[in-house]
Amino acid sequence: MVRLEDAMERVQDTLSPKRYEHSVNVMKKCEEYAAIYGADVELCKLMGILHDVGKELSKEEKVKYCRDNKIPIDEIELENPGLLHGKIAADMAKKEYNLPKEAQDAIIYHTTGRANMTIYDKILFVADSTSIDRKYENTDYFRHIAKEDLDEACIEILKFTIKDRVDEGKLLHINSVYALNYLLKEKNNK
Numbered sequence: 001m002v003r004l005e006d007a008m009e010r011v012q013d014t015l016s017p018k019r020y021e022h023s024v025n026v027m028k029k030c031e032e033y034a035a036i037y038g039a040d041v042e043l044c045k046l047m048g049i050l051h052d053v054g055k056e057l058s059k060e061e062k063v064k065y066c067r068d069n070k071i072p073i074d075e076i077e078l079e080n081p082g083l084l085h086g087k088i089a090a091d092m093a094k095k096e097y098n099l100p101k102e103a104q105d106a107i108i109y110h111t112t113g114r115a116n117m118t119i120y121d122k123i124l125f126v127a128d129s130t131s132i133d134r135k136y137e138n139t140d141y142f143r144h145i146a147k148e149d150l151d152e153a154c155i156e157i158l159k160f161t162i163k164d165r166v167d168e169g170k171l172l173h174i175n176s177v178y179a180l181n182y183l184l185k186e187k188n189n190k
């Protein structure tokens with residue numbers, strides 16, 4: 001696995017200053033939540049700094065990257081190639097930074113979530129929506145719950161993003177629905 005300082009240096013060379021700053025902010029939130037919820041802090045910081053490394057490719061480049069690297073593209077991703085940046089970042093994180101599987105998966109699903117989310121998935125998903133640069137109307141509320149109950153934070157963020165996309169008439173990725181149903185079922189069975 002790559003050293004954090006080396007990864008940070010390389011990510012800084014790859015991304016625009018604004019995206020790099022967001023990545024550092026997400027890394028800090030990953031560190032905070034890993035400490036609270038007992039996950040591997042170093043690994044969580046690495047997945048935070050690497051989670052958006054595929055984001056600044058153009059739509060065409062994203063589709064080409066996936067085709068060249070044999071990454072499957074589903075119909076919603078083909079319609080909205082921006083969604084592919086998680087899969088691409090995870091592939092880069094594996095090949096160029098030797099990031100372990102559990103952190104690669106968290107990167108793949110950081111925008112949508114998925115059924116059976118792991119602790120790494122949840123930490124990155126919530127960190128990405130609560131980093132200091134996020135300015136949604138309810139970000140402070142998300143930040144507050146995130147420190148108390150990580151599952152509840154995932155539920156609230158998913159509810160917000162799903163509702164927002166529906167209201168704006170945007171396509172919904174099925175993994176977000178799987179994620180919300182999974183977390184609600186878990187909550188009801190507690």
Ligand SMILES: [Fe+2]
Pocket residue numbers: 051052055085110111128
């Ligand atoms: Fe992202």
Ligand SMILES: [Fe+2]
Pocket residue numbers: 022026051052128
């Ligand atoms: Fe992000």
